[in-house]
Amino acid sequence: AQRVTQPEKLLSVFKGAPVELKCNYSYSGSPELFWYVQYSRQRLQLLLRHISRESIKGFTADLNKGETSFHLKKPFAQEEDSAMYYCALFTSGNTGKLIFGQGTTLQVKP
Amino acid sequence: DAGITQSPRHKVTETGTPVTLRCHQTENHRYMYWYRQDPGHGLRLIHYSYGVKDTDKGEVSDGYSVSRSKTEDFLLTLESATSSQTSVYFCAIKGTGNGEQYFGPGTRLTVT
Numbered sequence: 001a002q003r004v005t006q007p008e009k010l011l012s013v014f015k016g017a018p019v020e021l022k023c024n025y026s027y028s029g030s031p032e033l034f035w036y037v038q039y040s041r042q043r044l045q046l047l048l049r050h051i052s053r054e055s056i057k058g059f060t061a062d063l064n065k066g067e068t069s070f071h072l073k074k075p076f077a078q079e080e081d082s083a084m085y086y087c088a089l090f091t092s093g094n095t096g097k098l099i100f101g102q103g104t105t106l107q108v109k110p
Numbered sequence: 111d112a113g114i115t116q117s118p119r120h121k122v123t124e125t126g127t128p129v130t131l132r133c134h135q136t137e138n139h140r141y142m143y144w145y146r147q148d149p150g151h152g153l154r155l156i157h158y159s160y161g162v163k164d165t166d167k168g169e170v171s172d173g174y175s176v177s178r179s180k181t182e183d184f185l186l187t188l189e190s191a192t193s194s195q196t197s198v199y200f201c202a203i204k205g206t207g208n209g210e211q212y213f214g215p216g217t218r219l220t221v222t
Contacts, residue, residue, distance in 0.1 A: 009150070034209045044153075044200065044213040051208075086152060090209035095160060096141050097168075098209055100153040 002027050004089050006101035013077050014109050021072040021104050023061075023087030032090040033070040034098070035061055039083045047072075047085070057081070077108045112212035113137045116201050122220045129188040131217050133201030135181075141204035142184040143211065144168075144176060146197040153200065159184050191221045 003026040013019055025031055035047040048056045050063040050070060061072045070087060087101040113136035123129050133142060144156040145168075155168030157176040165176050173195060175187045188195055201214040 006152070032209050043215055044202075046205075046210055049207070049209060088209065095158065095166075096204040096208070096211065097143075097155060097158065098211060099155075100145075102150055102152040 002089065002091055002099055004087050004099050004101035006085075006087055006104045008104045009102070010105045010107065012107040012109065015079055016076050019072075019074045019077045019081070019106065019108075021085050021087075021106065023070045023072065023101055025068050025070065025087075025089050027068075027089055027091075031063070031065075031070075033061075033063055034088045034090065035059070035070075035072050036086040036088055036100075037083050038086070044086070077106075079108045079110060082106055082108045112139075112203060112205075114201060114203060114212060114214040116199075116214040116217050118217060119215065120218045122222060123191050124222055125192060126190050129191050129219065129221075131186045131199055131201075131219070133184040133186070133214055135184075135203050137203075138181055139203040140181075142178070143202045143204075144174075144184065144186045145200045145202065146170065146195075147200060147216070148197050156186065156199075188219075191219075193221050195219065196221045 005024045033050045037047040038044045059074045086103045088098040091097050115134045117132045143158040145153045154170045156174050159165045159178045177185045199217045202211040
């Protein structure tokens with residue numbers, strides 16, 4: 001079964017602390033994974049994709065096929081990182097469909 | 111914002127009434143999607159469209175229908191709204207890369 005699991009509904013950290021948002025997936029093929037973010041009163045937007053191995057706003061995510069994980073990390077959290085984060089799995093094919101996890105709210109306290 | 115708008119942005123309706131939500135895009139994208147966002151469930155795909163008059167069901171399609179009579183508009187209809195359909199509804203279009211989607215601002219629907 002194709003599934004994305006984000007085990008934490010809420011992650012609360014202090015400014016400057018490291019952040020790790022967990023994401024695990026279940027997929028029989030070769031996965032393509034993404035992180036989307038929704039800041040307060042803004043649209044959901046793509047944060048990063050594993051294939052490009054990029055770092056956006058200081059966030060990185062490494063695909064670990066052995067552990068079927070794609071955790072999102074940032075060494076030093078900022079207050080502006082407070083948002084809802086969704087991990088998403090691209091199910092191959094032309095339809096472009098995504099399977100989203102349940103979402104994790106990141107709260108960065110001053 | 112990839113030229114995506116949704117209307118209405120907020121709606122309160124009574125159980126049993128029909129409701130239609132509209133997604134409008136200005137950039138001629140072929141693929142469009144409707145999601146609902148609920149706490150603890152994240153985003154779930156309701157229906158999607160891969161062209162004019164071409165639609166297919168998503169994960170949670172029961173109680174919903176869609177129509178796409180022209181490229182720019184994708185309508186989501188709740189034939190007889192129920193309280194379980196109280197949610198935030200998002201429309202999205204497919205971007206150029208795999209897994210890349212651009213989202214509308216959302217419609218908050220409350221069914222009383």
